[in-house]
Amino acid sequence: MRSWRTGILLFSPLLLVLASAFIVPLILLAPTSFREYQPGMGIVAGSFTLQNYVRIVADDFYREVVLRTLGLGVGVTVACLLLGYPVAYLIVRGRPGWRLPLTLLVIFPLMLNLVVRSFGWIVLLTSRGVVNNLLIDVGLIEAPLKLMFNVTGVTIGLTHIYLPFMVLMLVAALQNVPRDLEAAAATLGSSRFHVFRAVTLPLTAPGIIAGSILVFVLTISALVTPRMLGGPTYQVMATLVYDEYMQLLDWPSGSALSFALALATLLIIWISSRMTRRWAGLA
Amino acid sequence: MNDQRPTLPVTTIALLVVVFLQIPVIVVVLASFSETSYLTIPPQGLTLKWFEAVLTDSAYLGAIRNSLVLAIGATAISLVLGVAASYALFRRMLPGSEALTALLMSPLIIPSVVIGVALLQYFTLVGVRGGFVALLLAHVVITVPYIVRSALASLSGIDLSVEEAARCLGADGFTAFRLVTLPLIKPGLVAGALFSFVTSMENVPVTIFLAGPRQTTLPILIFTSVEMGVDPSVAAVSTLLIIATVLVLFFAERWTGFHRFV
Numbered sequence: 001m002r003s004w005r006t007g008i009l010l011f012s013p014l015l016l017v018l019a020s021a022f023i024v025p026l027i028l029l030a031p032t033s034f035r036e037y038q039p040g041m042g043i044v045a046g047s048f049t050l051q052n053y054v055r056i057v058a059d060d061f062y063r064e065v066v067l068r069t070l071g072l073g074v075g076v077t078v079a080c081l082l083l084g085y086p087v088a089y090l091i092v093r094g095r096p097g098w099r100l101p102l103t104l105l106v107i108f109p110l111m112l113n114l115v116v117r118s119f120g121w122i123v124l125l126t127s128r129g130v131v132n133n134l135l136i137d138v139g140l141i142e143a144p145l146k147l148m149f150n151v152t153g154v155t156i157g158l159t160h161i162y163l164p165f166m167v168l169m170l171v172a173a174l175q176n177v178p179r180d181l182e183a184a185a186a187t188l189g190s191s192r193f194h195v196f197r198a199v200t201l202p203l204t205a206p207g208i209i210a211g212s213i214l215v216f217v218l219t220i221s222a223l224v225t226p227r228m229l230g231g232p233t234y235q236v237m238a239t240l241v242y243d244e245y246m247q248l249l250d251w252p253s254g255s256a257l258s259f260a261l262a263l264a265t266l267l268i269i270w271i272s273s274r275m276t277r278r279w280a281g282l283a
Numbered sequence: 284m285n286d287q288r289p290t291l292p293v294t295t296i297a298l299l300v301v302v303f304l305q306i307p308v309i310v311v312v313l314a315s316f317s318e319t320s321y322l323t324i325p326p327q328g329l330t331l332k333w334f335e336a337v338l339t340d341s342a343y344l345g346a347i348r349n350s351l352v353l354a355i356g357a358t359a360i361s362l363v364l365g366v367a368a369s370y371a372l373f374r375r376m377l378p379g380s381e382a383l384t385a386l387l388m389s390p391l392i393i394p395s396v397v398i399g400v401a402l403l404q405y406f407t408l409v410g411v412r413g414g415f416v417a418l419l420l421a422h423v424v425i426t427v428p429y430i431v432r433s434a435l436a437s438l439s440g441i442d443l444s445v446e447e448a449a450r451c452l453g454a455d456g457f458t459a460f461r462l463v464t465l466p467l468i469k470p471g472l473v474a475g476a477l478f479s480f481v482t483s484m485e486n487v488p489v490t491i492f493l494a495g496p497r498q499t500t501l502p503i504l505i506f507t508s509v510e511m512g513v514d515p516s517v518a519a520v521s522t523l524l525i526i527a528t529v530l531v532l533f534f535a536e537r538w539t540g541f542h543r544f545v
Contacts, residue, residue: 006456007376014364014387014427021420022390022398025405029397032404083300090289090297102301103542104532109304110545112528113485115502115509116521120307122513123314130310163304168545192290221394223488224502228509238396238488245400245492255404258397265394 033256043252052256062240066260069237072154073220079159080166080215081208088170103171110164118228121157122148125229153229154236161225162218166211173207174200206276213272217265237261308525315518333519343520345497346504353500354483357422358430361479364423365430366472370460373438384435391428395488398425403492413495421489426479433475433544437468474544477535 036047056062091102109117124130125147132144147153177200185195223238237257244254318328337343372380402421406412449459487502494503505517535541
C-alpha cells in the first residue's frame with residue numbers, strides 16, 4: 001500500500017501537467033469543430049453543424065489539399081526508403097571504421113534546427129538560387145526552373161528532413177539480420193542480388209515498415225517545411241490548419257481539419273501496430 | 284564473409300546520399316560569409332557583416348535569449364517530472380503502467396499543429412494566452428516523451444539488486460535512488476535531455492500559436508522573416524545555430540557516446 005502512495009506522489013505532477021496542457025485542450029477542441037462559422041461574425045454560439053467535416057471530402061479545394069498531403073506522404077516515404085537503404089547498408093555492413101563518422105553525419109542534420117534546414121533549401125532552390133544559377137552557368141537551361149512553391153521543392157525538403165529517421169530505423173533492422181544466414185545462402189549458390197532479395201530484404205521488413213510509417217506520419221503532419229518551401233499557395237493539411245486559425249480565424253473549419261489529421265495519423269499507427277503484432281505471431 | 288560487403292555502386296550511392304544530407308548546411312554556411320545579398324557559387328567576397336548585423340540586432344538577441352530560457356526551463360521541468368513518473372512506472376508502483384506509458388508518449392503521436400491549435404483555443408479560453416507559463420507548459424508536454432523514453436530505457440538496463448543493497452545498508456528510498464540508481468541512468472538521461480532541449484529549441488508548430496510578441500523564439504523569428512524574403516542575416520544566425528549544433532553533438536558524443544541513444 002505504501003508503494004501505491006509513493007507511486008501516485010511521483011506520477012501525479014506530470015499527470016497534472018499533461019491533463020491541463022494536453023488532454024483537456026484536445027477534448028475541448030471537439031465542440032468547436034461542430035460549430036458554424038460566419039465570415040465577419042465569427043463562431044455562431046450554440047450552433048451545431050457537420051458541415052466542417054463534410055467539407056473536407058466534398059469541397060474540391062479541401063479534397064485537393066487532403067489528396068496532395070497523402071500523395072506527398074507516399075512520395076517522401078518511397079524516396080526516403082530508396083535513398084536510406086544504401087546508407088543503412090553501408091553503415092552496418094561497410095568498413096567498421098566508417099561506422100561512427102557515417103552515423104554522426106546522419107544524426108547531425110537531425111539535430112540541426114528544422115527551420116535552418118528548410119532555409120538551406122530555399123537558398124538552393126529559389127529562382128535565383130544556387131541550383132538554378134549553376135544550371136544556367138553550365139548552359140543546361142536558359143531560364144530558371146521553378147523548383148519552389150510546388151511539389152518538387154516540398155518533396156526534396158521533406159525527404160531531406162525525414163531521411164535520417166528512415167536510415168536509423170533501417171540500421172536497427174539490418175543489425176538484427178544474422179550474417180550467417182546471408183553467408184549460408186551465398187554458400188548454397190545464391191547470387192548477391194538473390195541473397196539480398198530472398199534473405200536480407202524480408203528480414204528487414206519490420207524495419208522498413210516501421211521507418212515508412214514514421215516518415216509517412218511525420219510528412220503528413222509537417223507544417224514548417226511545406227510552408228517555407230511551398231509558400232502560401234501550395235497548401236497541405238497542416239498549413240491549411242495554420243491559415244484557418246491565424247489568417248481566416250475560421251476556428252471551426254480548422255479544428256475539424258485538425259481532427260481529420262490526428263485521426264489519420266492515429267489510424268495509420270494503429271493499423272501498423274496490429275500488422276506487426278500479427279507478423280510477430282507468425283514468425 | 285567478404286561477400287556481404289557493400290559493392291562499389293552501393294557504396295557510391297550511399298556516400299552521395301550522405302553528402303546530400305549535408306548540402307543545405309554547407310550552402311547556409313557559405314551564404315552567411317558572402318558579400319552579396321544572394322548566394323552564388325563560388326561565393327563572392329568574404330565578410331562578417333551579416334554576423335555583425337545579427338549580433339547587434341535586438342530582435343535576434345531577444346529571440347535567442349527567449350529560446351534558451353524556454354528550452355532550458357522546459358527540459359529541467361521535464362527531467363524532474365519525467366524521471367519521477369518513469370521511476371513510478373518502472374517499479375510498478377501504479378496499476379496499468381502500460382496505458383500510463385502510452386499516455387506519456389502520446390504527445391509524440393498527435394501532430395504538433397493539432398496540439399498547437401488545441402492549446403491556442405484552450406489558453407485563450409482560460410485567459411493565459413501569450414503568457415510565459417502557458418508556453419513553458421506546452422514545451423514540457425512536447426519534450427517530456429523524450430525524457431520518459433530515455434529514462435525507461437535506462438532503468439530497464441540496470442540491476443535492481445544494487446538499489447536493494449543500498450536500502451539494506453540503511454539508505455532511505457530517495458537516497459538510494461540519488462546515490463545508486465541516478466548515476467547509473469545518467470548517460471541515458473543526458474541524451475534524453477539533449478533531445479528534449481533540441482526539440483524545444485526547434486519547435487515552431489506549437490510555439491507559433493502561443494508565443495506573445497515579446498516571447499518570439501529564434502525558429503519563429505527565422506520562420507516569419509523568411510516569409511518576408513530571404514535575407515543573408517538569416518544565413519548568419521543559421522550558421523551560428525549550425526556551429527552550436529556541431530559543438531553540442533561533439534561533446535554529447537564524447538561524454539555519453541550519444542549515437543547509441545538515438
